[in-house]
Amino acid sequence: MTSQFSPDGRLRHLLSLDGLNGKTITSLLDQAQALRANALGGTALRQTLAGKTVCTLFFEPSTRTRSSFQLAAQRLGADLLGFDVLASSAKKGESALDTLRNLEAMGVDAFVVRMAEDGAAAALAAGAKPGTVLINGGDGRSNHPTQGLLDMLTLRQRKGTDFSRLKVVIVGDVKHSRVARSDLHALRALGAGEIRVCGPQSLLPDASVTAGCRVFADLDEAVQGVDAVMMLRLQRERMDEGLVPSLDEYFRQYGLTSERLANAAADAIVMHPGPMNRGVEIADAVADGPQSVILDQVGNGVAVRMAVMKALLSP
Numbered sequence: 001m002t003s004q005f006s007p008d009g010r011l012r013h014l015l016s017l018d019g020l021n022g023k024t025i026t027s028l029l030d031q032a033q034a035l036r037a038n039a040l041g042g043t044a045l046r047q048t049l050a051g052k053t054v055c056t057l058f059f060e061p062s063t064r065t066r067s068s069f070q071l072a073a074q075r076l077g078a079d080l081l082g083f084d085v086l087a088s089s090a091k092k093g094e095s096a097l098d099t100l101r102n103l104e105a106m107g108v109d110a111f112v113v114r115m116a117e118d119g120a121a122a123a124l125a126a127g128a129k130p131g132t133v134l135i136n137g138g139d140g141r142s143n144h145p146t147q148g149l150l151d152m153l154t155l156r157q158r159k160g161t162d163f164s165r166l167k168v169v170i171v172g173d174v175k176h177s178r179v180a181r182s183d184l185h186a187l188r189a190l191g192a193g194e195i196r197v198c199g200p201q202s203l204l205p206d207a208s209v210t211a212g213c214r215v216f217a218d219l220d221e222a223v224q225g226v227d228a229v230m231m232l233r234l235q236r237e238r239m240d241e242g243l244v245p246s247l248d249e250y251f252r253q254y255g256l257t258s259e260r261l262a263n264a265a266a267d268a269i270v271m272h273p274g275p276m277n278r279g280v281e282i283a284d285a286v287a288d289g290p291q292s293v294i295l296d297q298v299g300n301g302v303a304v305r306m307a308v309m310k311a312l313l314s315p
Helices: 022-039 064-075 096-105 120-127 145-159 178-189 247-254 294-313
Strands: 053-058 079-082 110-115 133-139 167-171 194-198 214-216 228-231 269-271
Touching (some): 022 178, 022 294, 053 064, 053 096, 064 079, 064 110, 064 145, 064 294, 110 120, 110 294, 120 133, 133 145, 133 294, 145 269, 145 294, 167 178, 178 194
Parallel strands (some): 053 079, 167 194, 228 269
């Protein structure tokens, strides 16, 4: 992978949480928390990145990630260039790297990239000119580093900074989830006391991904006593691929209901990266219930993405 760090040890790109130590992650979380008050409105920080240009280079659909990166750039005063793949020369066969280089030539300083291929963000970073910043907004099933950071920020706000006390379970389609991988990297780096993974065998990754985790096939057992339940979206094509028998059966075995949640710690929180499939991986009563912090995660996304851009683009 292209190095995320410059020779002087400064973070140059954000491509993955793999390889970032607890100190670096904590520093980003501290900065995000400090920016939280300005993340959802106001003009106080509009001079922070004045004169910088950020492009959201998304080759896949996105609501939360793209919107929050755009808002984060605007809150910091950067010029924002939105890239519409459907109206671009990418539809004529232009490569992603050529697209990036052409936008670099127009003076774009940073690119937030989302692509379907594993390792795509790192490949673009390797081909970018010196000084250009790449932020991975999600690639393939490998990495979604800012989602991992916002999940850790949400956990920290509710549970404190000592992750060694926490039991956390990640539930669902871990095999195909870039969110799960980024969360696992972050939880390990921050020293989480116990990390559990739960899902049907067909949706669990190989042992290298779950190293150091307790793996469960039974959700009722997996949620016992945990401090946080991190649900994952089930892509409906998994049923067409024969990886789950039906959506109803999946919900019966792996859907988070109020009854199942009662087995977790009394003050356990429920998380979900979105978009949610209600009635498939999570019940309405849980998604909208008092233990849900799902909308907190969304709000924290703006603060985290502000912190990342500030760290990478400030002088």
